[in-house]
Amino acid sequence: MTFKIIKKSMSSQARAGIIETPHGNIETPVFMPVGTKATVKALSPQQIEESGASIILSNTYHLALRPGIEIIQSAGGLHQFMNWKKPILTDSGGYQVFSLSKMRRIQEEGVLFQSHIDGSKCLFTPESVVDLQIGFQSDIMMPLDICSPYPCSKEDASKDLDYTLNWASRAKTHWEKQDTQSLLFGIQQGGVYPDLREKSAKKLIELDFPGYAIGGVSVGEPETIMNRLTDWGCSLLPENKPRYLMGVGLPNNLEYAIHKGIDMFDCVIPTRLARHGQFFLGKERHNIRNQIYSKDLTPLDPNCQCYSCLNFSRAYIRHLFMSKEILAMTLMSMHNIYALINLVKTIRNDILS
Numbered sequence: 001m002t003f004k005i006i007k008k009s010m011s012s013q014a015r016a017g018i019i020e021t022p023h024g025n026i027e028t029p030v031f032m033p034v035g036t037k038a039t040v041k042a043l044s045p046q047q048i049e050e051s052g053a054s055i056i057l058s059n060t061y062h063l064a065l066r067p068g069i070e071i072i073q074s075a076g077g078l079h080q081f082m083n084w085k086k087p088i089l090t091d092s093g094g095y096q097v098f099s100l101s102k103m104r105r106i107q108e109e110g111v112l113f114q115s116h117i118d119g120s121k122c123l124f125t126p127e128s129v130v131d132l133q134i135g136f137q138s139d140i141m142m143p144l145d146i147c148s149p150y151p152c153s154k155e156d157a158s159k160d161l162d163y164t165l166n167w168a169s170r171a172k173t174h175w176e177k178q179d180t181q182s183l184l185f186g187i188q189q190g191g192v193y194p195d196l197r198e199k200s201a202k203k204l205i206e207l208d209f210p211g212y213a214i215g216g217v218s219v220g221e222p223e224t225i226m227n228r229l230t231d232w233g234c235s236l237l238p239e240n241k242p243r244y245l246m247g248v249g250l251p252n253n254l255e256y257a258i259h260k261g262i263d264m265f266d267c268v269i270p271t272r273l274a275r276h277g278q279f280f281l282g283k284e285r286h287n288i289r290n291q292i293y294s295k296d297l298t299p300l301d302p303n304c305q306c307y308s309c310l311n312f313s314r315a316y317i318r319h320l321f322m323s324k325e326i327l328a329m330t331l332m333s334m335h336n337i338y339a340l341i342n343l344v345k346t347i348r349n350d351i352l353s
């Protein structure tokens, strides 16, 4: 992979760049819609593309448990299986092991856990998680890590970090031995503690990954702390590699982070909000269930060029939503994804000009 910075902002740390991957180029900064289970909820791959996505995210934990690696490999990889031709980034599943499984035991070898689907016991090791993602033919892979919760004591965050760094090193060694075009990023952890974040970044840079993520953000901390973690994260990571802020996707947070030098984002927010009736209007959020929209024949956002806004009114989408029609989810999701991708593209254009 190569990452090229095309232009740097004169007024902030923001940069516009291009990441080259086996399934095509990604213009950065970029917002990646989340397709956890190999589908962005309510959207066909064609609709995802029409919403402006150049890369989507999927999840190793979910796909490994169901449908399992064998069928995805038989199909020729995740792109073939779900018929998405552009790049895919897969998360390691570390976060899901800790948030979803009923039982988990961290040991030096990896993490032993019970599937949230059928209770069966599974073991994720740094090596097996890389193998799974190579099997998916992911363009960008993430190593097994422990995402410390918020709040978390320094002692616990430090223990989590030691596992994470040891696993990062093993994942990198294992990845280097494979014949694969899939890229492996490092994930910075360390909770809210600056010296742990620094230790994390130093070790990852020593290991020399093709790109770096800032993990452990958007886990319930106040916005001031999220911003601080973004600042530290960016200042500790090398300039010439892509920087990915995990799980962040509200318009204000995107803007802030891009100006601090973040290149990549993912978040379930646009699709989750859409399914709950909320749509973006500029940087605000409104609820389509509101009575005021029942006779409103204007689009969700009159300034938006998405498929939903070019073709349907608020009154119609509200009617679909109130009638529990599936199309409501599709039209709302297309708009919300387009809105975030377009916001990021607009900032990119500002950097370029």
Ligand SMILES: [Zn+2]
Pocket (backbone or CB within 6 Å): 300, 301, 304, 305, 306, 307, 308, 309, 310, 334, 335, 336, 338, 339
């Ligand atoms: Zn729209």
